[in-house]
Amino acid sequence: MIFDPNVILKHLPEIISGTGVTLALWIAGMLLGILIGFIVATLRRYGGRAVDLPLGFVVEVLRGTPFLIQIFLVYYGGPFVGLSLDPVPCGLLGLSVYAAAYYSEIFRAGYASVPHGHVEAGECLGLSRLQIIRRILLPEMALIVLPPSVNLAVILLKESAVLSIITVPELTTTVSAIGSQEYAFLEAIFLLAVIYWVIVEAAARLGRLAETRLSTFRFAAS
Amino acid sequence: MTLPAISVRSLVKRFGTATVLQDIDLDVPEGKVSCLIGPSGSGKSTLLRCLAFLEEASEGMITVNGEALGFFENAKGERERLPAGQIRAVRAQIGMVFQQFNLWPHMTALGNVSEALKTVHKVPKAEAEERAMVQLAKVGLANRAGHYPSQLSGGQQQRVAIARALALSPKIMLFDEPTSALDPELTGEVLNVMRELAAEGMTMVVVSHEIGFAATVGHQISFLDQGRLLFTGAPSEIFAKPRHPRLEQFLDTYLDRGASMLA
Ligand SMILES: Nc1ncnc2c1ncn2[C@@H]1O[C@H](COP(=O)(O)OP(=O)(O)OP(=O)(O)O)[C@@H](O)[C@H]1O
Numbered sequence: 004m005i006f007d008p009n010v011i012l013k014h015l016p017e018i019i020s021g022t023g024v025t026l027a028l029w030i031a032g033m034l035l036g037i038l039i040g041f042i043v044a045t046l047r048r049y050g051g052r053a054v055d056l057p058l059g060f061v062v063e064v065l066r067g068t069p070f071l072i073q074i075f076l077v078y079y080g081g082p083f084v085g086l087s088l089d090p091v092p093c094g095l096l097g098l099s100v101y102a103a104a105y106y107s108e109i110f111r112a113g114y115a116s117v118p119h120g121h122v123e124a125g126e127c128l129g130l131s132r133l134q135i136i137r138r139i140l141l142p143e144m145a146l147i148v149l150p151p152s153v154n155l156a157v158i159l160l161k162e163s164a165v166l167s168i169i170t171v172p173e174l175t176t177t178v179s180a181i182g183s184q185e186y187a188f189l190e191a192i193f194l195l196a197v198i199y200w201v202i203v204e205a206a207a208r209l210g211r212l213a214e215t216r217l218s219t220f221r222f223a224a225s
Numbered sequence: 226m227t228l229p230a231i232s233v234r235s236l237v238k239r240f241g242t243a244t245v246l247q248d249i250d251l252d253v254p255e256g257k258v259s260c261l262i263g264p265s266g267s268g269k270s271t272l273l274r275c276l277a278f279l280e281e282a283s284e285g286m287i288t289v290n291g292e293a294l295g296f297f298e299n300a301k302g303e304r305e306r307l308p309a310g311q312i313r314a315v316r317a318q319i320g321m322v323f324q325q326f327n328l329w330p331h332m333t334a335l336g337n338v339s340e341a342l343k344t345v346h347k348v349p350k351a352e353a354e355e356r357a358m359v360q361l362a363k364v365g366l367a368n369r370a371g372h373y374p375s376q377l378s379g380g381q382q383q384r385v386a387i388a389r390a391l392a393l394s395p396k397i398m399l400f401d402e403p404t405s406a407l408d409p410e411l412t413g414e415v416l417n418v419m420r421e422l423a424a425e426g427m428t429m430v431v432v433s434h435e436i437g438f439a440a441t442v443g444h445q446i447s448f449l450d451q452g453r454l455l456f457t458g459a460p461s462e463i464f465a466k467p468r469h470p471r472l473e474q475f476l477d478t479y480l481d482r483g484a485s486m487l488a
């Protein structure tokens with residue numbers, strides 16, 4: 004088999020569109036995951052055992068089962084409980100919830116990394132719970148949560164390829180289709196690897212940059 | 226005789242099944258320095274944390290300048306929790322200084338001292354920082370305002386922590402072993418700030434192993450042993466011989482910490 008770059012050029016518009024869908028789902032899923040994950044971690048911290056235990060159970064289930072199976076369940080099982088979703092919203096929901104489970108654990112560790120005395124100092128000075136979260140806990144945990152968050156972002160991008168099985172028109176779906184249509188499977192697989200790798204590399208660099216900025220800005224000379 | 230700044234009545238504190246404080250009665254006189262001494266694990270920190278409402282007493286009552294802290298006794302004589310707003314108002318009269326400083330590492334000294342003025346009291350930034358600078362100058366650290374805690378010595382950090390508490394103009398200052406985490410040569414600068422504060426007439430409750438400080442600056446000393454207040458009195462009474470055997474034993478242990486002057 005001879006590698007034929009013309010296949011790529013010919014289908015460039017579809018490839019760009021597929022990449023766009025992947026990027027959009029990835030970023031939206033990540034942001035929603037961060038938001039939900041943060042809320043879950045915060046509820047678990049302040050809500051008492053009655054909130055912590057059930058949420059902890061859900062998080063464990065989500066972290067203990069393959070994303071592929073979760074997506075299958077929501078897409079094909081959802082209609083049985085009245086949840087009929089199109090592939091894209093279903094994919095976004097699945098990705099966000101999956102991400103939220105992991106982000107909630109990252110934020111939980113972040114909360115735990117802040118010495119309790121720093122919180123008590125805030126309480127003694129009259130800061131409300133929300134002010135303590137916003138002004139003390141979040142900035143103090145920022146450096147702790149950043150590296151695993153970037154790591155998770157990379158994993159999410161790669162997991163998003165799973166959405167091709169429910170026909171979300173993302174990168175893997177698009178390029179695989181081109182591969183079959185043109186009998187250029189190797190080119191397709193190779194191209195996929197390159198595009199994912201470029202995005203991952205860009206994300207990792209961005210993460211490292213943020214980390215350096217944050218550490219010099221936040222804790223000068225420490 | 227004026228109203229005591231803090232009055233503690235029949236206070237009991239339990240952690241699970243362990244009773245850590247038993248039947249504590251204590252009056253903290255206004256404008257005076259009250260010291261809490263006692264062996265490790267006797268409950269000094271726990272008592273101080275109850276006064277700061279960082280721990281909730283299991284039984285008993287605490288009043289601050291006549292106002293109930295946290296709980297009050299209703300008409301039926303039952304202990305009832307006060308609304309959050311009221312608890313906050315009473316707590317606002319109290320400043321707390323911790324053994325571990327507990328400065329926020331992502332804020333400069335100025336940021337630490339001005340934070341609560343800005344976020345809690347909604348003082349505009351410029352004014353809050355001006356007021357914070359006054360407090361930093363007071364503890365001799367005006368020239369360190371832009372430093373992060375990690376760039377300050379332990380003694381300087383503790384002085385920033387004192388300035389942070391003072392910035393909210395508390396009526397009472399609580400100190401939990403403010404010098405225990407410091408190298409010996411740094412304790413002096415912190416104790417000096419506390420001496421000045423005492424001279425200005427600040428009501429202070431100080432938990433300290435610095436028996437010398439307690440004996441010279443304290444107006445009232447309370448000796449806590451195994452969760453009970455064995456006695457409270459003026460330094461001259463407390464350290465006069467003959468002493469209670471538990472106190473004698475305690476002083477022997479801390480003789481090398483500056484109590485030799487009392488021997
Ligand atoms: N959060 C807690 N949960 C359970 N037990 C506690 C807790 N805090 C303190 N204790 C126990 O209460 C007792 C009194 O502790 P406390 O810290 O008040 O003593 P202390 O007099 O301040 O001692 P030290 O001089 O070592 O600081 C100890 O036996 C301690 O183990």
Ligand SMILES: [Mg+2]
Pocket residue numbers: 269270271402
């Ligand atoms: Mg203690």
